[in-house]
Amino acid sequence: xxxxxxxxxxxxxxxxxxxxxxxxxxxxxxxxxxxxxxxxxxxxxxxxxxxxxxxxxxxxxxxxxxxxxxxxxxxxxxxxxxxxxxxxxxxxxxxxxxxxxxxxxxxxxxxxxxxxxxxxxxxxxxxxxxxxxxxxxxxxxxxxxxxxxxxxxxx
Amino acid sequence: xxxxxxxxxxxxxxxxxxxxxxxxxxxxxxxxxxxxxxxxxxxxxxxxxxxxxxxxxxxxxxxxxxxxxxxxxxxxxxxxxxxxxxxxx
Numbered sequence: 001x002x003x004x005x006x007x008x009x010x011x012x013x014x015x016x017x018x019x020x021x022x023x024x025x026x027x028x029x030x031x032x033x034x035x036x037x038x039x040x041x042x043x044x045x046x047x048x049x050x051x052x053x054x055x056x057x058x059x060x061x062x063x064x065x066x067x068x069x070x071x072x073x074x075x076x077x078x079x080x081x082x083x084x085x086x087x088x089x090x091x092x093x094x095x096x097x098x099x100x101x102x103x104x105x106x107x108x109x110x111x112x113x114x115x116x117x118x119x120x121x122x123x124x125x126x127x128x129x130x131x132x133x134x135x136x137x138x139x140x141x142x143x144x145x146x147x148x149x150x151x152x153x154x155x
Numbered sequence: 156x157x158x159x160x161x162x163x164x165x166x167x168x169x170x171x172x173x174x175x176x177x178x179x180x181x182x183x184x185x186x187x188x189x190x191x192x193x194x195x196x197x198x199x200x201x202x203x204x205x206x207x208x209x210x211x212x213x214x215x216x217x218x219x220x221x222x223x224x225x226x227x228x229x230x231x232x233x234x235x236x237x238x239x240x241x242x243x244x
Contacts, residue, residue: 040244056243057173059236061220063243087243099244119244128243129173141174142242143210 010083011068013060013128015090018097027082027104034108036115038101044094050135054092059127063087066126070118078114080105085118087128098130165189165231169200171207175214175239178206193218194225196235207237214239 009026024037042054071085082104092098099122103114122128131141167188176182186199193216201208215238216223222238229235 058243059170059172059217059238062217062236062238065220123241123244125241126243127172127238127241129239130242130244131173141177143174143213143240144242145213145240 010085011064011071012084012086013058013064013067013089015088018086018088018100020097020100023084023086023100023102026084027102029082029104031081031106032104032111033106034111035102035104036108036111038115038119039097040099040119042092042094042096042098051094052133052135052137053094054098055131055133055139056087056089056092056098057129057131058087058089060089062127067122070121070126074103074114074118078103078105078110078117080110080114083114083118085122087122087126089128167196167229167231167233167235169196170236172237173239173242175207175210175237178210179204188229188231190231191229192225193223193227193229196229197225200237210239211237 020037020039024035027035044051067085067087071083074080075083080103084102086100088098101115101118103111103118105111105114129141129143131139133139165188167186169184169186171179171182171184184200184204186203196216197211201211217236217238218227218229219234
């Protein structure tokens with residue numbers, strides 16, 4: 001695989017805002033022909049219900065390790081030449097990015113597939129939680145019935 | 156809160172997160188602990204903090220930075236975290 005971005009650029013879990021351009025730059029690679037950037041933003045309205053803000057927290061060592069492992073699996077599984085996975089912690093206002101993945105492959109198909117796969121895995125496996133705060137100030141941590149967090153289950 | 160154990164031996168510090176921290180009213184739960192399995196730890200935690208029992212039943216347990224099964228051992232002083240169902244993204 002060609003020039004790897006610095007570790008801190010490839011996987012990031014932090015409170016600073018996510019700059020999509022920076023993420024895309026982190027996966028620039030001469031062997032890339034398809035570069036897919038997915039940005040998940042905090043949704044301000046869900047089925048007519050207003051969300052004032054989201055707050056994210058994580059088991060940081062486990063979450064960082066899980067993000068790094070998923071990135072490596074994506075590189076291998078989809079034949080990517082570069083990949084970056086960032087997730088935000090702390091308070092995120094509507095419209096701001098809470099998560100972003102970038103995948104670069106020789107051709108677009110693998111890059112699209114990798115970005116989709118990474119997002120599915122992040123939402124299912126990585127120990128990160130969001131708290132929704134509504135217009136009325138009501139707060140709720142989301143712990144969906146499905147998925148339950150899962151170990152290092154290899155596919 | 157567990158006066159009978161207050162001056163007794165080893166304890167376990169359990170990190171809890173998100174909705175479980177809210178239910179427990181704290182981010183770390185201390186339990187008297189002389190060693191045992193994850194299943195025993197789950198029972199001890201649910202008995203000491205009934206408010207977390209239902210979410211705990213849907214949660215994973217990590218010991219020493221690795222997800223652990225119910226039969227796995229938990230030594231006194233181990234680094235333990237309860238990982239409730241995730242909602243990142």
